[in-house]
Amino acid sequence: MRIIIFGGTGLLGSDIAKVLKQGNDVIPFGSTDVDISKLEAVMHSVNFHKPDLVINCAAISDVDKCEENKELAYRVNAMGAKNVAIACNKTKSRLIHISTDYVFGGNKNTPYTEFDIPSPVNIYGATKLAGEEFIKTISTNFLIIRTAWLFGERRNHFVDYVIKSLHQGNEIIAVKDMTSSPTFSLDVAEMIKELIHTDEVGIFHMCNKGYCSRVELVEEIERILKKHTNVTVVNQSQWKRPAKRPVFSALRNYHLELINKDNMPGWRDALKRYIKYKYRG
Numbered sequence: 001m002r003i004i005i006f007g008g009t010g011l012l013g014s015d016i017a018k019v020l021k022q023g024n025d026v027i028p029f030g031s032t033d034v035d036i037s038k039l040e041a042v043m044h045s046v047n048f049h050k051p052d053l054v055i056n057c058a059a060i061s062d063v064d065k066c067e068e069n070k071e072l073a074y075r076v077n078a079m080g081a082k083n084v085a086i087a088c089n090k091t092k093s094r095l096i097h098i099s100t101d102y103v104f105g106g107n108k109n110t111p112y113t114e115f116d117i118p119s120p121v122n123i124y125g126a127t128k129l130a131g132e133e134f135i136k137t138i139s140t141n142f143l144i145i146r147t148a149w150l151f152g153e154r155r156n157h158f159v160d161y162v163i164k165s166l167h168q169g170n171e172i173i174a175v176k177d178m179t180s181s182p183t184f185s186l187d188v189a190e191m192i193k194e195l196i197h198t199d200e201v202g203i204f205h206m207c208n209k210g211y212c213s214r215v216e217l218v219e220e221i222e223r224i225l226k227k228h229t230n231v232t233v234v235n236q237s238q239w240k241r242p243a244k245r246p247v248f249s250a251l252r253n254y255h256l257e258l259i260n261k262d263n264m265p266g267w268r269d270a271l272k273r274y275i276k277y278k279y280r281g
């Protein structure tokens with residue numbers, strides 16, 4: 001299978017490229033190769049390579065950056081998704097688009113399923129939801145995969161911040177009123193590998209099973225590493241950031257459950273594997 005990955009240089013895209021490389025012709029693009037906010041650039045690359053499958057991991061994934069640069073967020077997360085969908089229709093390529101738990105507003109206290117109605121609380125969530133809407137309207141053969149709180153090898157994230165702080169004995173700031181499903185990017189990549197060999201379409205939640213607050217996540221990393229440092233627990237109101245986060249955005253992989261394919265491991269197991277994989281060789 002020939003597969004283009006937009007955002008193939010990012011945290012998730014690089015793991016998807018690694019996992020799909022075996023047996024497929026994978027073409028990963030970063031923003032300097034193809035800017036997805038430019039329709040002509042996307043059309044040109046898709047037309048040229050004529051892929052069987054396009055995976056769109058490209059996004060402005062920094063939640064605060066989206067709040068501060070709303071136009072850029074709409075250009076990449078919403079218009080970029082639209083451009084990719086238009087190009088895929090032209091070449092009849094299947095499209096897998098990556099989205100987020102942040103399309104949800106946080107008023108529930110049980111994990112969101114694919115049948116819950118999104119209501120984002122920040123610009124990032126709003127632009128990602130707009131991207132989903134474009135894909136649902138334009139694309140005839142698509143999967144939208146919503147994931148959450150990713151950790152993986154490619155770049156720094158909250159889990160790495162905690163590990164580094166524990167090693168250096170630095171203070172950790174953990175927000176109490178933020179709960180979601182921490183997810184290992186490699187597990188998402190493996191699950192995508194399974195789904196590409198099916199005829200499935202529609203929206204799929206794809207997270208490691210279970211959920212926790214940021215504080216519980218820090219506690220679990222401390223348990224795994226058997227290290228402790230000073231943890232300052234704050235509320236979002238004390239943690240001054242440009243973008244508000246949903247208080248609760250955990251996802252349930254309900255669509256995968258309904259087709260008997262929810263093989264995603266639990267988040268504690270995923271965290272242990274990630275730490276072993278990245279930090280203990």
Ligand SMILES: NC(=O)c1ccc[n+]([C@@H]2O[C@H](COP(=O)([O-])OP(=O)(O)OC[C@H]3O[C@@H](n4cnc5c(N)ncnc54)[C@H](OP(=O)(O)O)[C@@H]3O)[C@@H](O)[C@H]2O)c1
Binds near residue numbers: 009031037058060
């Ligand atoms: N990280 C999370 O916790 C999380 C949680 C839920 C959902 N998601 C979603 O998962 C997907 C992947 O996120 P990630 O964390 O892997 O992102 P990331 O590490 O920030 O990588 C973003 C990727 O998008 C590319 N990109 C940015 N602007 C672009 C543009 N204008 N045109 C083309 N490519 C562009 C970047 O290319 P360069 O390397 O060239 O900059 C990079 O490859 C996104 O859809 C995100 O919304 C992420």
